[in-house]
Amino acid sequence: MRKEEIIRLFSGRVRLILERLDLDFGKVHEIRMRTGAPLQLICQKGEYFPDEHGRARRDPAQGVRMTERDLRETMEYIGNYSLYAYEEEIRQGFLTVQGGHRVGIAGKTVMEDGKVKGISHISCINLRISHSVEGCADLVMPYLRREGEFCHTLIISAPRCGKTTLLRDVIRQLSDGNARYQGLTVGVVDERSEIAGSYMGVAQNPVGIRTDVLDGCPKAEGMMMLIRSMSPDVVAVDEIGTQEDLRALESVLNCGCKVLATVHGNSMEDVRKKPLLGDLVDRHVFERYILLSGREAPGTVQAIFDGRGTSLYQKGVGACCVSSRCVS
DSSP states (O other): OOHHHHHTTSOHHHHHHHHHOOSOGGGEEEEEEEBTSBOEEEETTEEEOOOTTSOOOSSGGGSOBBOHHHHHHHHHHHTTTOGGGGHHHHHHTEEEETTTEEEEEEEEEEEETTEEEEEEEEEEEEEEOOOOOTTTTTTTGGGSEETTEEOOEEEEEOTTSSHHHHHHHHHHHHHHOOSSSOOOOEEEEETTSOSSOOBTTBOOSOOOTTEEEEETOOHHHHHHHHHHHTOOSEEEESOOOSHHHHHHHHHHHHTTOEEEEEEEOSSHHHHHTSTTHHHHHHTTOOSEEEEEEOSSSTTEEEEEEETTOOEEEETTTEESSOSTTTOO
């Protein structure tokens, strides 16, 4: 990811500030603009508020404040002066730009027949920078097969602990295959354009050569669309949770496809307490669980369990059950 790719999205004044900023943009996660509030960068080591001269400050009072014009010009750059072409994305509160970066927006909503038609008077912009980390799934991949077959897998993670980044690399490695395993056809339902980061329908993030992406599609509907039309070996989704999601997952399972999914949670106990999902856990539907932690660094694999809760890996302990039965 190049710095120039990011700063070109902003208004002239903000672009100049970001150009002067001496920060590694590879470690910047979000850039937030709010009318009347200081420009904010959320990084791996905390947050910064650049001043008018591009110096990174920790004190918000020293940061340069954003104006309505800054936000308006930035939205014009993001939309290539054709925001009307992004009406559907704006209605959902975000749009994806070239490079797979996601722009979230907030402001006054426009309602029609009780539904959100769009957002006017945009007062908040949040650029979430896409970070693909190829190879970040290397540790977990040996644990995700049993007798050569990929296992139904659930990634459990609190927010901002790297679950989507890990999910993306598992998808890539399954899709590309390696010297030992043939690549699999992976169907991805990317409801919020965060996995593949599609721009104009084309994936901007590396998700593998045998991967088919349904971008901007509701998860439950998308899973069934993929089953009917693309014959995937694996169906991958991010952040399951609704009853519709879980019913669709069961349908995928009944069709003989493997499932790769993520869910918010801090522990296995959190997942067991979730309605419907807890039932899938009790029935041992998922064969592998990956528990992430952000205590040391985002994306830290804390533990891997099999479907019955047996520990296959614990950080700091190593493999607890590595055999031809568990890991093939």
